[in-house]
Amino acid sequence: MWQIGEAAAKVGVAVSALRYWDERGLVAPAGRKAGARWYGDEEMHRLAAVKLLQDTGMMSLDEIAAIVGGRSRGDWRAAMKSRLAEIRAQRERLAAAEGFLEHFLRCPSEKPIVQCPRMRDYTDRALRDDEAG
Amino acid sequence: MWQIGEAAAKVGVAVSALRYWDERGLVAPAGRKAGARWYGDEEMHRLAAVKLLQDTGMMSLDEIAAIVGGRSRGDWRAAMKSRLAEIRAQRERLAAAEGFLEHFLRCPSEKPIVQCPRMRDYTDRALRDDEAG
DNA sequence: TTGCGGTCTCAAGTCGGCTTGAGGTCAACT
DNA sequence: AGTTGACCTCAAGCCGACTTGAGACCGCAA
Numbered sequence: 001m002w003q004i005g006e007a008a009a010k011v012g013v014a015v016s017a018l019r020y021w022d023e024r025g026l027v028a029p030a031g032r033k034a035g036a037r038w039y040g041d042e043e044m045h046r047l048a049a050v051k052l053l054q055d056t057g058m059m060s061l062d063e064i065a066a067i068v069g070g071r072s073r074g075d076w077r078a079a080m081k082s083r084l085a086e087i088r089a090q091r092e093r094l095a096a097a098e099g100f101l102e103h104f105l106r107c108p109s110e111k112p113i114v115q116c117p118r119m120r121d122y123t124d125r126a127l128r129d130d131e132a133g
Numbered sequence: 134m135w136q137i138g139e140a141a142a143k144v145g146v147a148v149s150a151l152r153y154w155d156e157r158g159l160v161a162p163a164g165r166k167a168g169a170r171w172y173g174d175e176e177m178h179r180l181a182a183v184k185l186l187q188d189t190g191m192m193s194l195d196e197i198a199a200i201v202g203g204r205s206r207g208d209w210r211a212a213m214k215s216r217l218a219e220i221r222a223q224r225e226r227l228a229a230a231e232g233f234l235e236h237f238l239r240c241p242s243e244k245p246i247v248q249c250p251r252m253r254d255y256t257d258r259a260l261r262d263d264e265a266g
Numbered sequence: 267t268t269g270c271g272g273t274c275t276c277a278a279g280t281c282g283g284c285t286t287g288a289g290g291t292c293a294a295c296t
Numbered sequence: 297a298g299t300t301g302a303c304c305t306c307a308a309g310c311c312g313a314c315t316t317g318a319g320a321c322c323g324c325a326a
Contacts, residue, residue, distance in 0.1 A: 005302065010260050015303090016285055024283090034292060036303050042247045048256035049233070049246050054283095056230045057190050057223075061283075067237065068246060077238065084234050087227050090190075094224050097189045100182070101217050104200065105210065113182050113201060114175045123181035127143055138272065149315055152274090157313090167322060169273050187313095194313075 001030070007039045011047045018047070026050050026065045058086055096122060134163070140172045144180045151180070159183050159198045191219060229255060 008015045022028050022037065027046045029037035039047070046068050053064045063083065066076045100122050109116045113123070141148045155161050155170065160179045162170035172180070179201050186197045196216065199209045233255050242249045246256070 045256040048259040055226045087231050091227050093188045094220050098220050114178055123178040126181040
């Protein structure tokens, strides 16, 4: 059993965040002793799951609560599938940004973004995509 | 030459965002006619570059301005390299979340996160990692 | 000449996810 | 007995990146 400070350190977040997650219904402590929260093994794993999903930067606490809390009301499965698709899309965006920055760092051109044809490839594509969508 | 509305549509953001980017020094219009902003070819590419980087969700407008605006004061190169490393790390985080959610959707267990060993792999790793760091 | 769509500025509001501060309890040391 | 240190609650504050609302201007068409 872990008290809030140790639990927060293990999960890699602030103590105040754990209290907030409790309040918002994501992960409640296994119990309390003299008012203080105590987290068990099961709770630690649920906390880690929250962190894993939250670190994507793409899910609200409510959505995460639906997964981690086990409350399956409504069309959470559909919502989750669309999140999965968005995560894949985001990976592609990150890959693009990575390529862009990598080339930017190496490009000898003085105004790379507007001059270098390699870099304009990225922005051309973005402008064409948005024209379509 | 494009007026703000068309430019915003092409780039895929709101008109108010383009005005905000102008105000914050990211991309200014090529010129004005009767007060209205007009964007040229070069500006469109710079706007697209802003969107590309901003969509990572990992860079502030100030950092993006340093890249897109061409003002290279200070150690922006070092900052950019660390951003690049963070983007790569984020891609791994997304891959983990993807695997987690994929299995969660298919797992027949009633409380997958705490019961399924395949899912506990993810959270175990997270708890161990944070112990180290 | 009246109306319409698109533009403008400026100040204030919004959102999620915490963080911070004030004021207090509790158990363990010295 | 007093002093840490870790915990508690509750309300308010913070942050970035916009968004919204009010009030006004511009050019063109019916």
